[in-house]
Amino acid sequence: MTQLGRGDLGPIGVTLDVRPDGGHLDDAALLERLGYTTIWIAGGRLATLDPLRDVIRATSTVRVGSAIIPAQVYAAEEVVALRRDLESTAPGRLITGLGGVHGPRPLRDMNAYLDRLDAADPPVPAGARVLSALGPRMLELSRDRAAGALPLLVTPEYTAQARRILGDEAILAVMEYVVLESDPRVARDTVRESIRFLVKVGGYPQNLRRMGFTEADIAGPSDHLLDELVAWGDIDAVAARLRRHLEAGADQVVLAVQPTDPQTVPHAQWHTLADALIG
Template sequence: MQLGLTGLWSIELRTADPGEVTDAAAELDELGWGALWIPGLGGGDILGDSERLLRATRATKVAVGVLSIWRHQAIQMAAGHARLQGEYGRRLLLGLGVSDPATAQSAGQSYRPLTNMSAYLDTLDQAPTPVPVGERVMAALGPKMTQLAAHRTAGVHPFMVTPEYSAAAREQLGDGPLLAPYQAVVLESDPGKARAAARDFLGAFLAMEHYARSLLRQGFTEQDLAAGGSDRLIDSVVAWGDVEAIGNRVHAHHQAGADHVCLHVVGSGSAMPLTQWRELAVLTH
């Protein structure tokens, strides 16, 4: 599935007023964004929210980035995915994540990430209408999960990573598999304001063990993870400044081997950051 060079990752496209979401998606389609990514959040009707975006757009792909395998039954996802692909022209990419031990425990399951994800993929393969390998991705961060994604899905959609991570992931994936990193962006040139906005969003993730491990593997220290993130960490995983500065970060990911970069506007202070999305649309080509 061809996603284009850049896409938008947006919480608002799941949570805002449905009419506003429809209007925004139609405009983003016209602006040429390759894909609209929506998060799994705490569950909910991810297929219904995906369909709203598919219905409002003509060419833009819709990607789930990502649903928790503990909150959505694989057989139901396969059936819903098949229906939406049939109705909207195979424009839906299903993103899968293993979440964390607490989420697995809340579902009454033991947490064995590789085994759990493999079993979920098995169910997608064995469904009455299977989800094709090329229409699903994984939120892989570690090397073993990345290897699984390379063999059993279209590729990976990693969260909170640097261009250097993209280079290492591409080396491991080899040619072919999709590499579509998430990239938080702040359209603000004042360093203090930009970093504060970044910490407001990302700070909570730094306390989550699986994300902390990923950042430590990327070369950051425990000190970098403290107090909402050091300036070094924030500047490395968040692109801030004007459109040119953000474009430079996107280019760095592409130069490192990324196929597609999903931009998440944070710190906009608005319920639907259309102004920023419009400004950033120059990065779609």
């Protein structure tokens, strides 16, 4: 399969962190059994791209996406080799999520990276890759040179705007932090440090300003910013928040589930969310 369509991902995906002890491979098999149709691996934290291959081999049919492979870390040739290997053994299951291009001319640099993927033998086709896009021009690039976009730290209102830019054909998979916790202080504190780091990286600050957040919101990050960017609360509140993204035009909401105890893996939360959202 070389062309991802809007109905191919399923409405609910999930992120998976790679664990040094290899336990993430059992977690991947669990997520597949629970009915999640796409597992997204955080590529920015990987020393190699091998975990993407390992998760695909530890599962049967679920699609596995990179969220994302940073183009400034991994040469295009490494991405080509990974896809070549997996297309020969598990065709159509790898979604090549790309991003991580920072600096003064990110659009130019991403275009050059995509040129190298196009020129490879065999190529990594546009229809099998998505871009970690935020701004309008990168969304347009996602529409024109990829299957779609994979934004993070966005509101449902942003999702509606992104859908208008992407048009009716491109995929829009929105990554959403999820905290199944009704205590506002605990829920916010669970994600505050992760978001404090991200709001200083790449295009996130500029995109937050475009969405109407103030410098004080971003510097905090403020409770207001966290409430607008994170699905937290009981299962009904979380489900309602995710529906807003889907109704605004997202094809899939990717759940980045954050346990209140950072030393644990969110097995219970994955079960609860699957029961409520997938059935």
